[in-house]
Amino acid sequence: MPEPLQPNRVVPPQSDGPGKARPPAKRAPRKARPESRRHVPEVARGHEAGERTYKRFDLSQRIEHAVFLLSFTTLALTGLIQKFASAGVSEFVLRLLGGIETTRIIHRTAAILLMVVAIYHIIGLLYRLLVRRSRMSMLPVPEDFRHLWQDVLVYLGRRRRKAYYGRFSYAEKVEYLAVVWGTVIMAITGFMMWNPIATARALPGEIIPAAKVAHGWEAVLAVAAILIWHFYNVHLRHFNRSMFNGRLSRAEMEHEHPAELAELDSGVPAPEPSAQDLRRRLRVFIPSATLLTAALGFGLIRFVTLEQTAILTLPPAEVGPAFVPQTPTPAPTPSAAPALPTPSALTWNAGIGQLFADRCGACHGDGGMAGLTLIDYASALRGSDNGPVIVPGEPDTSPLVLRQAAGNHPGQLTPEELELVRQWIDGGAPEQ
Amino acid sequence: MRVRLRLWLPGLLGLVAVPFLLAVAQAARAAPDAAALSRGRLSSSPDAGAAAAEVEGQNDACLACHNQTGLSTTLPSGETLSLYVSPEVFDSSVHGHEGLACASCHTTVGMYPHPPLQASTRRDLSLQLYTVCQDCHATEYALTQDSVHQRARDAGQPEAAVCTDCHGSHGIQPMTDPATGDLLAEARLRIPQTCARCHSTIYDKYLTSVHGSALIGQGNPDVPTCIDCHGVHNIEDPTTAAFRLKSPELCARCHTDPERMDKYGISTQVLQTYVADFHGTTVTLFEKLSPDAETNKPVCFDCHGVHDIARTDDPQRGLQIRENLLARCQRCHPTATANFPDAWLSHYIPSPAKTPLVYAVDVFYKLFIPATLGGMAVLVALDASWQVRKRVKRPPARAAEVSKPEPPAPTPREPQGPAASRPQDSAKEGSGSDEGQHA
Numbered sequence: 042m043p044e045p046l047q048p049n050r051v052v053p054p055q056s057d058g059p060g061k062a063r064p065p066a067k068r069a070p071r072k073a074r075p076e077s078r079r080h081v082p083e084v085a086r087g088h089e090a091g092e093r094t095y096k097r098f099d100l101s102q103r104i105e106h107a108v109f110l111l112s113f114t115t116l117a118l119t120g121l122i123q124k125f126a127s128a129g130v131s132e133f134v135l136r137l138l139g140g141i142e143t144t145r146i147i148h149r150t151a152a153i154l155l156m157v158v159a160i161y162h163i164i165g166l167l168y169r170l171l172v173r174r175s176r177m178s179m180l181p182v183p184e185d186f187r188h189l190w191q192d193v194l195v196y197l198g199r200r201r202r203k204a205y206y207g208r209f210s211y212a213e214k215v216e217y218l219a220v221v222w223g224t225v226i227m228a229i230t231g232f233m234m235w236n237p238i239a240t241a242r243a244l245p246g247e248i249i250p251a252a253k254v255a256h257g258w259e260a261v262l263a264v265a266a267i268l269i270w271h272f273y274n275v276h277l278r279h280f281n282r283s284m285f286n287g288r289l290s291r292a293e294m295e296h297e298h299p300a301e302l303a304e305l306d307s308g309v310p311a312p313e314p315s316a317q318d319l320r321r322r323l324r325v326f327i328p329s330a331t332l333l334t335a336a337l338g339f340g341l342i343r344f345v346t347l348e349q350t351a352i353l354t355l356p357p358a359e360v361g362p363a364f365v366p367q368t369p370t371p372a373p374t375p376s377a378a379p380a381l382p383t384p385s386a387l388t389w390n391a392g393i394g395q396l397f398a399d400r401c402g403a404c405h406g407d408g409g410m411a412g413l414t415l416i417d418y419a420s421a422l423r424g425s426d427n428g429p430v431i432v433p434g435e436p437d438t439s440p441l442v443l444r445q446a447a448g449n450h451p452g453q454l455t456p457e458e459l460e461l462v463r464q465w466i467d468g469g470a471p472e473q
Numbered sequence: 474m475r476v477r478l479r480l481w482l483p484g485l486l487g488l489v490a491v492p493f494l495l496a497v498a499q500a501a502r503a504a505p506d507a508a509a510l511s512r513g514r515l516s517s518s519p520d521a522g523a524a525a526a527e528v529e530g531q532n533d534a535c536l537a538c539h540n541q542t543g544l545s546t547t548l549p550s551g552e553t554l555s556l557y558v559s560p561e562v563f564d565s566s567v568h569g570h571e572g573l574a575c576a577s578c579h580t581t582v583g584m585y586p587h588p589p590l591q592a593s594t595r596r597d598l599s600l601q602l603y604t605v606c607q608d609c610h611a612t613e614y615a616l617t618q619d620s621v622h623q624r625a626r627d628a629g630q631p632e633a634a635v636c637t638d639c640h641g642s643h644g645i646q647p648m649t650d651p652a653t654g655d656l657l658a659e660a661r662l663r664i665p666q667t668c669a670r671c672h673s674t675i676y677d678k679y680l681t682s683v684h685g686s687a688l689i690g691q692g693n694p695d696v697p698t699c700i701d702c703h704g705v706h707n708i709e710d711p712t713t714a715a716f717r718l719k720s721p722e723l724c725a726r727c728h729t730d731p732e733r734m735d736k737y738g739i740s741t742q743v744l745q746t747y748v749a750d751f752h753g754t755t756v757t758l759f760e761k762l763s764p765d766a767e768t769n770k771p772v773c774f775d776c777h778g779v780h781d782i783a784r785t786d787d788p789q790r791g792l793q794i795r796e797n798l799l800a801r802c803q804r805c806h807p808t809a810t811a812n813f814p815d816a817w818l819s820h821y822i823p824s825p826a827k828t829p830l831v832y833a834v835d836v837f838y839k840l841f842i843p844a845t846l847g848g849m850a851v852l853v854a855l856d857a858s859w860q861v862r863k864r865v866k867r868p869p870a871r872a873a874e875v876s877k878p879e880p881p882a883p884t885p886r887e888p889q890g891p892a893a894s895r896p897q898d899s900a901k902e903g904s905g906s907d908e909g910q911h912a
Contacts (some may be wrong), residue, residue, distance in 0.1 A: 121753070136762050140762050141754075189494045192852075192856075196858070212852075242812070244812070246815025246817075247828055247831060250816060252829045258834075258839075262842045262845060269846060273857070348808070354767070355767075355775065356768045358774045358778075363675045364672065366632070366673065367673040403538060429643070
């Protein structure tokens, strides 16, 4: 099983630069295909003649790797900051990306890209298996466990040479299978979170939070594995450039894939399918692959457009007017003044004096306002600075009555009280 | 190779470190927004005794007329305005205790005869008089300028509350304990009634809620009264996106307080579990990154209700009843079906009893991840130390070339370089288990 997403070892500097790497890549379909053991050694052009390089990944596989790398990195970045949203770094990146909703859109776009790559990979895989009949060199075999054990012995100083790897070492197989497993898990759990209503129609609702947990941890696992395993094996231990320029040097082949190199050097190439066989197989493969691609593509489109999970604008949590005054509050009606004890007789001493004292005394007490004092009989009859206010026998010309009858005097007598006063003046305003 | 390694590591470190440092700087500028409300209190002057006597004399002059119960006037609007002031009510008010003069607030009336009133309605008069409060209560007054009430008035709704609408005028009662600054128990009870004067329908709803019924019915001091959520003088418009986004913090103030919640057996993990969920994560991020933006993710009150919050085990309205919860989900997810509400873990932290599937997945990964990464890390460490050991033993030029056939190779070879060495030879050097590569 040939593999696109493989870490690989690099051709030393004398091999073709990226620009020059193209001709061999183009030639590849003719001679050797990317698959398994099909690398035909080629003499590198240019300097240091004689150094042979070995084709490892063809252009399409390198492009596939690059697109996968782009979508994986985008997904990891935009996903981890959602999983660890409360971290300060996440907040910073989220702000940079334009907020959580934009980040989700980026994440989902990258997810679509990743699924497109996955579909492409599936089709490519089937082509190599069914049409080219390549060896499934990516599948783990018992041999790989032996290689692992041999390497451990080397590390422990119990053995001199590292294991004798074939086209793909156990380290590479682990990585490939991890990518496959991870992509499958992420696609399934991603679907559940993307389409929770459809999911809950068929499955228990709890599967959605479970999917979220799996999606988040799987991401942590994938990113950590890339950092530990992939970065170490193909970048740190030895910078393997074959995923960028497609080729490995002989020296690299010796270290990374000695068994494969030996096979190549033995000069017994695996049988190539004949042109006739190829044509025959393609006649079946092309329509089937087209159909499968269409089906997977349709599945992807459904995945993305299946449901509108939630309404876009939340209704207000509470509706209704805010200002609804309680029972229209009437202004407190000024309560009537308490009735004074009715004078026993219409004389100053029998009650009229008391009425004046209570009602008018505050302002017209001793030395009252406007010189008017109404708390003793003599002063009351003397009047104000402007003259008498009480004219005995003539209530209708007494200024006090006139003033009170006009209203709006601060210290207003009630109509009943005023009537008493009027009667008292009418009767001559007697003291006794 | 060596050189490359040297370039790579700092490069990687830099990539990680730069965003990290930036984020740290970002966090450092977090502004403490604790708005400590200073209580504007009247300090009694040193010659308080003499002043008090003088004030009393002045007030007696006013009360000589204004203690007459019937004293009133008619405004141009036809409304009757009572001019009566009960000396008992005033004396028992905070201002009475403080010995304020009538003229402290009624600054324009002067002596008798008073200048004619400029107000044509009772409301006009209130709006003219309340501004005097700022003379002593500048802080609170300033806060009210930023309130929903002030904005409503600015927008042409004169009925929106001013100081005296809530506090009263002559009979102002204390709200807080002067010693501690805490809200007095009787004041808590008074607040909903005060707000109810203008917001009667909301008050009616509040009475039906778990909070309102406990406060009004039982005088329970643990439940929120209006101001606990809405604030006091700078009361915010509660219909804005910003208010919505920060509302979970309001609820959390009490609902994450174990002292208060334990009494009622209520979980304090409600905020934590909400924030851990899709809805809460989104709302939290919106609040941090774009506090004024609208989001369609719910906050506490979207599910639990606003003024009519019910207990979750309420026999009629409780969210523990599946149909009620589904109905809530369907407000935003109209096509949701019966299983859907289980996607929400009901504020539970995943546990084997409540949510076995989520718990199991979590446990699986918590074992699987260390196992996988641990295995990888061990192999990487072994390989790295082996590489280092090799380099120490060998000349650097060759060390860079990873594993090399050992010098004492049995097969005689040209000594030049890796390119010339043939793998078959190497294979023979290896241990016997090295064959079988063609499987």
